[in-house]
Amino acid sequence: MNADIAQRLQDMAEQRLISSREGDTLFEAGKFDSAKKLYWEQAIKIVGSNHRIPAIADVGDGGERIELYIKLGPYQRANLMGCCTGLARCLVREGDIDSALAWLDEAGSLYKNSYFASEKPLYDWIDYNLDLPELTYQRLRACSISSDIFLSLGNTGAAMQRLWNANSSTLGLPPAHHTPRIRTKKDREKIATLITLRHPDPSLTSSLTLKDPSLQVRGSWLKLHIKNQLRTLSRFSFATFIWNSHLYIAGGQKDSLGPFYRDFLCLDLVKLDGWRALPDYPRLAAVFLNWDMVVHEDKAYLVTGKPRVDFFDLKTEKWGFITTTYKATPEDKKAGVVGGWPYPGQQLSSSAQQVTKGKLLIFGGIHGMTNIGCNLFMELDLKTKVWRRLSGYVMPPPDGDYSCPGPRKSASSWVSRDANRFYLLYGQCDRNGASLKGEPHGASDAFPFEDMWSWDLTTEKWRRERRAGNPPSCRSEMACTYNSKLDKVFVFGGYSPSIPTSFPTKNQEFHFSYYADTFMFSPPDPASPTAMVPSTGPSQKNVKAPKWKQVLTRGFPTYRCQARLMSDSITGKMYLYGGYTNSDYVPSRKSYISRSFGDVWQLRVDEPGGYFEGINLDEEARTAKVGPWQRCFNCGDSGPWKKCGGACKGQAFFCGSECLKDGWKEHKKMHKCHK
Numbered sequence: 213m214n215a216d217i218a219q220r221l222q223d224m225a226e227q228r229l230i231s232s233r234e235g236d237t238l239f240e241a242g243k244f245d246s247a248k249k250l251y252w253e254q255a256i257k258i259v260g261s262n263h264r265i266p267a268i269a270d271v272g273d274g275g276e277r278i279e280l281y282i283k284l285g286p287y288q289r290a291n292l293m294g295c296c297t298g299l300a301r302c303l304v305r306e307g308d309i310d311s312a313l314a315w316l317d318e319a320g321s322l323y324k325n326s327y328f329a330s331e332k333p334l335y336d337w338i339d340y341n342l343d344l345p346e347l348t349y350q351r352l353r354a355c356s357i358s359s360d361i362f363l364s365l366g367n368t369g370a371a372m373q374r375l376w377n378a379n380s381s382t383l384g385l386p387p388a389h390h391t392p393r394i395r396t397k398k399d400r401e402k403i404a405t406l407i408t409l410r411h412p413d414p415s416l417t418s419s420l421t422l423k424d425p426s427l428q429v430r431g432s433w434l435k436l437h438i439k440n441q442l443r444t445l446s447r448f449s450f451a452t453f454i455w456n457s458h459l460y461i462a463g464g465q466k467d468s469l470g471p472f473y474r475d476f477l478c479l480d481l482v483k484l485d486g487w488r489a490l491p492d493y494p495r496l497a498a499v500f501l502n503w504d505m506v507v508h509e510d511k512a513y514l515v516t517g518k519p520r521v522d523f524f525d526l527k528t529e530k531w532g533f534i535t536t537t538y539k540a541t542p543e544d545k546k547a548g549v550v551g552g553w554p555y556p557g558q559q560l561s562s563s564a565q566q567v568t569k570g571k572l573l574i575f576g577g578i579h580g581m582t583n584i585g586c587n588l589f590m591e592l593d594l595k596t597k598v599w600r601r602l603s604g605y606v607m608p609p610p611d612g613d614y615s616c617p618g619p620r621k622s623a624s625s626w627v628s629r630d631a632n633r634f635y636l637l638y639g640q641c642d643r644n645g646a647s648l649k650g651e652p653h654g655a656s657d658a659f660p661f662e663d664m665w666s667w668d669l670t671t672e673k674w675r676r677e678r679r680a681g682n683p684p685s686c687r688s689e690m691a692c693t694y695n696s697k698l699d700k701v702f703v704f705g706g707y708s709p710s711i712p713t714s715f716p717t718k719n720q721e722f723h724f725s726y727y728a729d730t731f732m733f734s735p736p737d738p739a740s741p742t743a744m745v746p747s748t749g750p751s752q753k754n755v756k757a758p759k760w761k762q763v764l765t766r767g768f769p770t771y772r773c774q775a776r777l778m779s780d781s782i783t784g785k786m787y788l789y790g791g792y793t794n795s796d797y798v799p800s801r802k803s804y805i806s807r808s809f810g811d812v813w814q815l816r817v818d819e820p821g822g823y824f825e826g827i828n829l830d831e832e833a834r835t836a837k838v839g840p841w842q843r844c845f846n847c848g849d850s851g852p853w854k855k856c857g858g859a860c861k862g863q864a865f866f867c868g869s870e871c872l873k874d875g876w877k878e879h880k881k882m883h884k885c886h887k
């Protein structure tokens with residue numbers, strides 16, 4: 213048989229197996245209703261009428277993991293992905309982007325589930341693709357369409373990341389995966405544009421409008437003016453918490469070379485009348501970096517990896533300690549515990565910590581033997597003072613483990629309202645730090661996770677969650693808080709070690725990104741779980757599901773990582789403090805040298821109890837500080853502009869004398885200014 217005929221036979225066989233292509237033909241011919249009907253029917257034919265597609269986040273045992281999807285053959289998988297992306301295209305045309313995203317998530321989930329069918333469990337950073345060009349095509353198409361949707365919503369970070377990851381992770385595939393149909397010119401052009409954006413991009417924020425309330429919410433960042441602000445406040449890697457409407461900060465550093473702080477300060481959030489010094493941490497630690505202080509019953513606990521756990525009594529304002537114990541079980545020893553203690557070198561930092569039901573839960577972080585991060589999940593019962601290993605390994609084993617989150621540091625975490633679930637979001641495996649300690653899993657770049665997990669305290673099992681809606685792009689070192697008054701989770705900023713940014717006009721290229729975007733997550737309501745009943749049609753509009761929204765803010769604190777976001781459980785107010793940025797990445801005025809921040813911001817959101825009333829959005833759109841820049845009151849351009857020197861005391865900025873002249877009359881009226 214000659215090669216030509218073989219190819220034609222294969223094409224014909226594929227055509228029969230990939231029935232979603234008939235839908236594509238109908239769609240291209242403008243027969244949208246017929247296309248939609250075909251995609252839907254074919255999808256149901258594959259999954260069966262009793263299976264819910266698209267799946268709902270946070271429901272059932274599996275989360276992201278769906279047994280049916282693991283078992284699918286490669287052609288069936290590609291075909292079902294084709295139906296999902298086809299339906300998404302139809303729904304985008306109808307303006308139902310909420311439903312479209314649900315179908316695109318399903319296509320992503322179908323791809324992810326092929327990992328779970330691999331012979332050996334794989335770590336998330338391993339690119340796993342079957343050598344079937346149709347699968348690559350469907351994966352890239354789903355990413356390209358979701359990238360377009362995220363861009364239209366102003367979520368430029370996710371728009372860039374989806375397209376970038378899907379393209380770069382499939383580059384190593386054989387030539388059949390590199391046809392013009394799979395690698396489109398349009399996608400290449402899109403990446404060329406997206407790579408030049410900051411997230412958010414100042415050129416877009418003032419014109420951003422709320423397009424879809426199911427995927428976006430309005431918000432506002434307010435910089436707080438604190439009396440007697442200290443000079444030494446700019447820092448990162450510090451510990452912080454809010455207790456009794458007071459913000460506490462301890463330790464940290466100003467720069468990578470220092471100075472390193474050991475102080476302990478407190479700010480009254482009601483009076484905002486300056487920082488008060490508290491007794492320094494009494495131990496002779498070399499540095500106070502990347503530790504956490506977690507409050508339980510008026511004591512702030514500080515775990516440093518030693519059996520002795522220090523605490524600060526918030527009522528007496530005195531330091532004390534408890535002595536904890538641990539006994540390694542045979543299972544613990546199998547997981548790498550040696551010498552009767554889980555943390556090698558008795559060190560622990562950059563972990564994710566929460567306290568719930570009287571237990572301190574600690575996930576991952578770095579210790580004496582690892583720089584890249586581990587996935588050890590430990591519990592300290594604060595009453596009995598006894599440690600227990602819940603899951604994970606002291607050191608990342610050669611193969612992955614699908615039953616628990618991968619090894620990492622600097623992840624975000626929170627606990628659900630019913631106190632029964634510990635959530636874990638993103639973080640990074642610092643693979644480029646491996647060589648320093650001669651560890652396995654090294655690479656030239658760190659790996660930012662794009663996953664969300666929850667640990668059920670009752671069943672003691674992890675679930676890999678789906679991230680529905682309009683979520684933040686993969687990142688690490690972001691600020692995150694659970695606001696119990698609003699029952700919402702908020703995420704701000706952070707850093708991605710593998711998503712590049714390029715500023716051609718400045719001739720600058722970075723292989724990383726810093727973020728200043730804000731997101732909100734509505735957790736599932738444990739009281740009303742959604743039934744896993746099959747969908748009645750492609751639209752997912754009225755389906756109640758836990759979802760991410762982007763918080764659209766006109767102004768925002770400068771792009772940064774390692775800032776901390778905290779909620780005051782008494783008032784429900786949210787505060788952001790500290791962090792740092794690469795000063796090349798955030799160019800600004802000459803006087804701007806410091807890389808770390810000491811500013812305090814309040815986040816207000818358009819939710820009941822979100823302190824959004826009374827904000828003049830029109831005024832804010834024209835005067836709010838956009839990251840390191842000011843917005844010109846008259847023309848709206850952002851840059852290092854000069855503030856008005858009149859009686860308004862600088863409530864407005866102008867890019868030059870032309871704009872000052874043009875906008876003067878309006879500014880005079882709006883801000884009661886005069887010369």
Ligand SMILES: [Zn+2]
Pocket residue numbers: 844845846847848849866867868871
């Ligand atoms: Zn101007």
Ligand SMILES: [Zn+2]
Pocket residue numbers: 856857858859860861862863864879883885886
């Ligand atoms: Zn003025």
